[in-house]
Amino acid sequence: DVLEKELFGHKGAGSQGFHRGFVERARSGVLFLDEISELPVRLQAKLLQLVETGEFHRIGGEQALQFHGRIICSTNCDLTDAIRHGTFREDFYYRVNVMHVEVPPLRNRTDDIPWLIDQFVEQFRTMAQLRIRGMSTLTQEYALEYPWPGNVRELRNRIERAAALANGEWIMPGDMFPEFKEAHATEQGTFATLAWIRDAAERRQ
Helix, strand or coil: CHHHHHHHCEECCCHHHEECCHHHHCCCCEEEECCHHHCCHHHHHHHHHHHHHCEECCECCCCCEECCCEEEECCCCCHHHHHHCCCCCHHHHHHHCCCCCCCCCHHHCCCHHHHHHHHHHHHHHHHHCCCCCEECHHHHHHHHHCCCCCHHHHHHHHHHHHHHHCCCCEECHHHHCHHHHHHHECCCCCECCHHHHHHHHHHHC
């Protein structure tokens, strides 16, 4: 019910009972639905009606409102599998699947990693007024070899944590990947995978 109210808005008595939902606020722009596979089936039906007719109602409202925007959806799940399990409507799938764009995992597009690193470092440095100047070359090499099971979200979170906890002006491998530092550190406390990183960088060259 809360999700439906946030999407379509609410029409009730008094000023406290009125709420514009995301559909109404984006009615001539773009409505982005992240992780669409998680939507309840009942809400999928209402969104299907929105796509089909270009109209919607606020909860508790009688007047039909127009929607002229574009809907973009994303998911990490196989929607055809969700259809087989009855958690995703087949008619809704074929209605929203007009143009399908598959984004490869981050590990398969390593050319994007240096640019993303620069963007996130600058974002967190400016937002938190940190003294961080950037990421060391060694850390970037490790980032290029890391498989990134969490994709861009994981990269962003690791950089945010590293920027906040780094001791110096440059983000080092131990700041970005503390679990590997603990797992591979020698008795002298050095980062034991540095040779591996160097060999990987030489192979790329």
